Amino acid sequence: MKHTYQCLKKYRIAFLTLMIALFSSVHLSAQQNAPLFSQFVYEGDDQIYKDHPLEEDEFYTPILQGTYPDPAIVRRGDDYFMVHSSFSMWPGIPIFHSNDLVNWTQIGHVLDRKSQLFVQNAGISEGLYAPAIKYNPHNETFYMITTQFAGGIGNMVVTTQDPFEGWSDPYPLNFNGIDPSLFFDDDGKAFVVHNDAPDEGEELYEGHRVIKIWDYDLEENQVIEGTDKIIVDGGVDITEEPIWIEMPHIYKRDDGRYYLSCAEGGTGDWHSQVVFVSDNPRGPYKPADNNPILTQRYLNPDRENRVEWAGHADMVEGPDGELYGVFLAIRPNEENRVTTGRETFILPVDWSGEFPIFVNGLVPLKPKLKMPEGVENKTGQDGFFPNGNFTFTENFESEDLDYRWIGMRGPREDFISVDSNGLTINPFDTNIHDTAPISSLFKRHMHDTFTATATLEYSPQSENDLAGLVNYQRETYHYVFGVTKKDNEHYILLQRTEDGESTIVASTTIDADNPIHLQVRADGDDYRYYFSTNGTDFTNVGGTVSADILSTNMAGGFTGALIGLYATSSNDARPE
Incomplete structure (x- = not known):
């Protein structure tokens, strides 16, 4: 009886060990499938x-x-x-x-x-x-x-x-x-x-x-x-x-x-x-x-x-x-x-x-x-908010993110984690079109002319996975510039959504084995999207597109445009 109990105990321990290993493997796989952003640089140039x-x-x-x-x-x-x-x-x-x-x-x-x-x-x-x-x-x-x-x-x-x-x-x-x-x-x-x-x-x-x-x-x-x-x-x-x-x-x-x-x-x-x-x-x-x-x-x-x-x-x-x-x-x-x-x-x-x-x-x-008498202008220094033309660089080195990073309809802490490698976004099964919490970390557009560049490590596992940049006016007006998968190829694509109707502006295959640099260059009403696999040579995707859908004039409402680091496991943007 004692021998039987010890055998059962060994089998139970072995079974639990196997289950923990399987869970850890699945968890690790999920983490590996989560996009990692290691840097974000925003440069205003009005x-x-x-x-x-x-x-x-x-x-x-x-x-x-x-x-x-x-x-x-x-x-x-x-x-x-x-x-x-x-x-x-x-x-x-x-x-x-x-x-x-x-x-x-x-x-x-x-x-x-x-x-x-x-x-x-x-x-x-x-x-x-x-x-x-x-x-x-x-x-x-x-x-x-x-x-x-x-x-x-x-x-x-x-x-x-x-x-x-x-x-x-x-x-x-x-x-x-x-x-x-x-x-x-x-x-x-x-x-x-x-x-x-x-x-x-x-x-x-x-x-x-x-x-x-x-x-x-x-x-x-x-x-x-x-x-x-x-x-x-x-x-x-x-x-x-x-x-x-x-x-x-x-x-x-x-x-x-x-x-x-x-x-x-x-x-x-x-x-x-x-x-x-x-x-x-x-x-x-x-x-x-x-x-x-x-x-x-x-x-x-x-x-x-x-x-x-x-x-x-x-x-x-x-x-x-x-x-x-x-x-x-x-x-x-x-x-x-x-x-x-x-x-x-x-x-x-x-x-x-x-x-x-x-x-x-x-x-x-x-x-x-x-300035008021006796005041010294220290904007952009010593922790004071910048104005005019400035550069904002985020290397995601601290769990205490800058207050300028915000979520949409839910806490950013529900989908992000920060460690020595950078910022990981654990994708929700909602996407950018939904009137629900979405897994996107936003900051405000602060200039008409700016360049924003994000460094991304990501290997999507299916066409339902996408991560990248988004320029967002509201749930029915936005651009998505991201990396996804179709068949056995990885793609980068640009999706435009106007009044809830989405179209693929352009897409191209990409090597996702190395970090990808995603960039948007805004010049007034003209926006251009680029990617690079070496951080130096950038390739345009989709030519020049209009910022019309990012404007209050077209989209309505009370907010200005936001730029986001975005991920979803419910992607609807399919490469062409």
């Missing part, structure tokens, strides 16, 4: 920065290039914090820190946990809209309030006493509409203002919206039922049928009056910033007689270095005691297309009169500004 080099006392605007829209800013002491919309990008709501409004460091994202963010099935331009960030000195707490069009959340607020240390889970708020903002009065009372639809049956025209105010309960983090009131109907002058009054902020001045500043005209070519005044935070509010206080809509469309769509602003006192405003705007390319999205700009604000006005905000915006 002509505007060559034509306008910085003097010692100057800095560039936009201060954040690429799709960093809907800026909101707050100051506590010498610290400035700024947040931006992120839609379905993951993590959500990038947050930046500065001590001087010129040199910015990204310190993370406000919403970086699955208990905070619910965008798993949201389209790229859905998810999170228009955050506002405020500080309440009465309880020494920061508040970030926004609208999450995903997961049934709606309007919500999160809090922290230290933005460097993370934020609470969301408190859902009991009101409709979008673009909420908080205001804390000197006496400790709190209010929420936001965009909403007019009362039922009161809609007068397409785009007719109102601004509402509620009293806010700081203990419950909730609006107080029954306190809602319309404080702006339509906009500055409802007889002119203004559209999309939104993103309100209330400021209190030393004169004891309350100033309500809002975007008006929609986030397009009629965008602007307007202002109202009242003796009470709950109104009534009277519009300024010099509205709009910021816009580019009246200017010659043929002007050089055009900036358009300016608006959605927030104001803050600078380190020199002067007032500044951050806002969004776009810079179209030579074909009048927008691929970099809505970027974050800054201007001084003159509030020497009754109402504020953005300095030179009604004339063509310039690419450079004078």
Whole structure:
């Protein structure tokens, strides 16, 4: 009996050993089939920065290039914090820190946990809209309030006493509409203002919206039922049928009056910033007689270095005691297309009169500004965010990736791993067309003219496997430039997807036994894709293609284009 037991034990151990070996073999095979990216280099080369080099006392605007829209800013002491919309990008709501409004460091994202963010099935331009960030000195707490069009959340607020240390889970708020903002009065009372639809049956025209105010309960983090009131109907002058009054902020001045500043005209070519005044935070509010206080809509469309769509602003006192405003705007390319999205700009604000006005905000915006007194420009140095023309090199040497790398609809940590060899992407069985988490690590396009090069080691096992680069505007508009397999040959191909319809622009066989260098060269509206097997000699695939599908003009939505390191085990792009 004892002998039989020992034999069975030996057989069991042998069986388990065999199973572990088989599992390890399968796991190793799967890892070997996962693409390895060992380097990524992005080089911006826009002509505007060559034509306008910085003097010692100057800095560039936009201060954040690429799709960093809907800026909101707050100051506590010498610290400035700024947040931006992120839609379905993951993590959500990038947050930046500065001590001087010129040199910015990204310190993370406000919403970086699955208990905070619910965008798993949201389209790229859905998810999170228009955050506002405020500080309440009465309880020494920061508040970030926004609208999450995903997961049934709606309007919500999160809090922290230290933005460097993370934020609470969301408190859902009991009101409709979008673009909420908080205001804390000197006496400790709190209010929420936001965009909403007019009362039922009161809609007068397409785009007719109102601004509402509620009293806010700081203990419950909730609006107080029954306190809602319309404080702006339509906009500055409802007889002119203004559209999309939104993103309100209330400021209190030393004169004891309350100033309500809002975007008006929609986030397009009629965008602007307007202002109202009242003796009470709950109104009534009277519009300024010099509205709009910021816009580019009246200017010659043929002007050089055009900036358009300016608006959605927030104001803050600078380190020199002067007032500044951050806002969004776009810079179209030579074909009048927008691929970099809505970027974050800054201007001084003159509030020497009754109402504020953005300095030179009604004339063509310039690419450079004078720095606040006593500030030194360190952008691109010592960890500060770069602007102008710059090179971004990622060798994937640390598990703590740069915050500029983001996922789509899900955490990047769900599909990546980093070791001494580089970045491995473990492919999902979703692909780039899906409105679902995809295994692609993205960064924003920040220039019209740039070169991006990725070094890839990859041996796809079947036609269902693909890895490479993607230029992505949304799930139905993008380019895929990747390596796959057909029969017994490895191929590199370029796929174009327009309005959900995909075509293979070109494909060619390739030797996948050695590292492959994939490259995209963007020159305004012209894109060219190249590969190299030695890192020196590059071969074009597909000739010159248009960036039209990467533009907001064609694809719609609210985001700029992204470039991604992409992999899938559910590939639909077949070589020809």
